Structure formats: C-alpha cells, structure tokens
Amino acid sequence: MNKNDEQEVRRKLRILAHVDETKNVSKTCRYWGISRDTFYRWKKEYKTQGEVGLINSKPCPENPSIRVAFVIEEKILYLSLEYLMLRYWCPFTILKRKSFKYSARDDLSLAAQNFICSLLKTIT
Known part of the structure; x- marks a missing residue:
C-alpha cells in the first residue's frame, strides 16, 4: 500500500x-461531501474486507484491444511536440496557412480534425 492509498x-x-x-449518516455525508451510496458502499467493503476494501481500485482492468496503436501514438506525440504552439495560435491562421478552405459558418473543430488527419497522413 503506497502513501496515497494510506x-x-x-x-x-x-x-x-x-x-x-x-x-447521523446524512449529516456526515453532507459534511464530508460524499453521497450516501458511497458511504454505504465503503461501510460494506470495510465490513467484508477490512482496510484493504477501502483502497481505491481501478473500475476495470486495462483492455489492450481498445488501446490506440503504438504507431499512431508515436505520431500524435510527434505532432504535439512539432506543433506545440498550435493551441496558442489562432486556429484560423493555422488553417489558412495550411491552405484549408473553410467558411466562417463551418465548424472549427471539424476543420481542426481535418487538419490533424492530414498531418497524420503526411507523416506516414
């Protein structure tokens, strides 16, 4: 058990x-900022497992089948380092500089997604 768990x-x-x-369970839960369901779940786990039951556990095991492919992960890291200023620049200027056609009514997030997809394609 590490320090945070303790x-x-x-x-x-x-x-x-x-x-x-x-x-009074309700007043205690209000005071500590937790729900009554959470309190009763902790109480049940403490009764059945002791202090080990109170350790936070991950809700589900990691599933490698839904993980992003390593190659794509590397590309995303490369892009985030290469275009570090992307989040600070005005997206319209970036899109204009990269010769994307868009109108003021277009969804900017869609244009940004297209921009990132095209960058991923240029790296491969």
Missing part, C-alpha cells in the same frame, strides 16, 4: 468513525 484509507476511516460519533 491517506485515502485513513480519510475513509475518519468518515466511518464520524458517523459513529454523530449517529
């Missing part, structure tokens, strides 16, 4: 202990 477990134990002091 802190989170201590926080959850304080919340569970706070209910024992106040005898």
